[in-house]
Amino acid sequence: MFPPRPTALAWEILRPLIRAGDRVVDATAGNGYDTVFLAECVGPDGKVIAFDIQELALVSARARVDEVGLLDRVNFIHGSHVGMASHVERGSVAVIMFNLGYLPGNDHAVTTEVADTLEALEVAFELIRPGGALSVVCYPGHPAGALEAEAVEALFQGKTASGWRVAKYGALGTRRPAPFLLIAGK
Numbered sequence: 001m002f003p004p005r006p007t008a009l010a011w012e013i014l015r016p017l018i019r020a021g022d023r024v025v026d027a028t029a030g031n032g033y034d035t036v037f038l039a040e041c042v043g044p045d046g047k048v049i050a051f052d053i054q055e056l057a058l059v060s061a062r063a064r065v066d067e068v069g070l071l072d073r074v075n076f077i078h079g080s081h082v083g084m085a086s087h088v089e090r091g092s093v094a095v096i097m098f099n100l101g102y103l104p105g106n107d108h109a110v111t112t113e114v115a116d117t118l119e120a121l122e123v124a125f126e127l128i129r130p131g132g133a134l135s136v137v138c139y140p141g142h143p144a145g146a147l148e149a150e151a152v153e154a155l156f157q158g159k160t161a162s163g164w165r166v167a168k169y170g171a172l173g174t175r176r177p178a179p180f181l182l183i184a185g186k
């Protein structure tokens with residue numbers, strides 16, 4: 001697909017940064033596509049910590065990881081990514097992925113909320129190890145998503161002052177503002 005979807009692009013950018021045995025975080029497990037990607041990258045000695053506030057999402061993500069036989073590489077946490085610092089040590093995480101918005105095919109009212117997203121991202125920046133990266137897929141195509149995307153982009157922009165290298169990728173010229181990917185690495 002051209003241009004590549006932000007979700008697919010995130011995998012291409014993050015894959016070379018993850019080493020066998022690494023600890024990584026899926027901050028929004030949803031249907032588990034990113035969880036499976038991360039579980040494949042970390043190898044048998046690595047660990048994925050995967051968060052979601054919806055039991056329904058965790059059931060779906062767990063089934064997808066089970067299909068590929070990698071359940072032993074994933075700790076599923078039924079709770080908000082705001083609490084992720086209780087599950088991993090500061091400066092120890094290779095990659096943290098956020099995919100904002102709602103669970104596709106389900107209740108659109110249960111969605112990431114800008115205040116929690118910003119709080120969790122501030123924590124996430126503290127958890128990444130040197131050489132690691134943080135990714136966020138933002139959805140500015142509807143009003144609440146646009147506000148969230150704008151706030152997240154401003155947060156990433158601000159991190160450049162403390163040595164983070166930041167990039168933004170997304171399609172131009174679409175009917176509605178297209179989803180975009182933010183990546184930060186240090």
Ligand SMILES: C[S@@+](CC[C@H](N)C(=O)[O-])C[C@H]1O[C@@H](n2cnc3c(N)ncnc32)[C@H](O)[C@@H]1O
Pocket residue numbers: 027028029030031032033034035051052053054057079080081082099100101102103104110111112113116
């Ligand atoms: C777009 S979906 C994620 C898609 C997923 N990455 C995948 O590959 O299938 C967003 C998910 O974030 C979850 N979510 C919303 N707020 C959350 C929070 N505070 N902490 C953790 N998960 C949250 C929703 O329940 C939803 O399942």
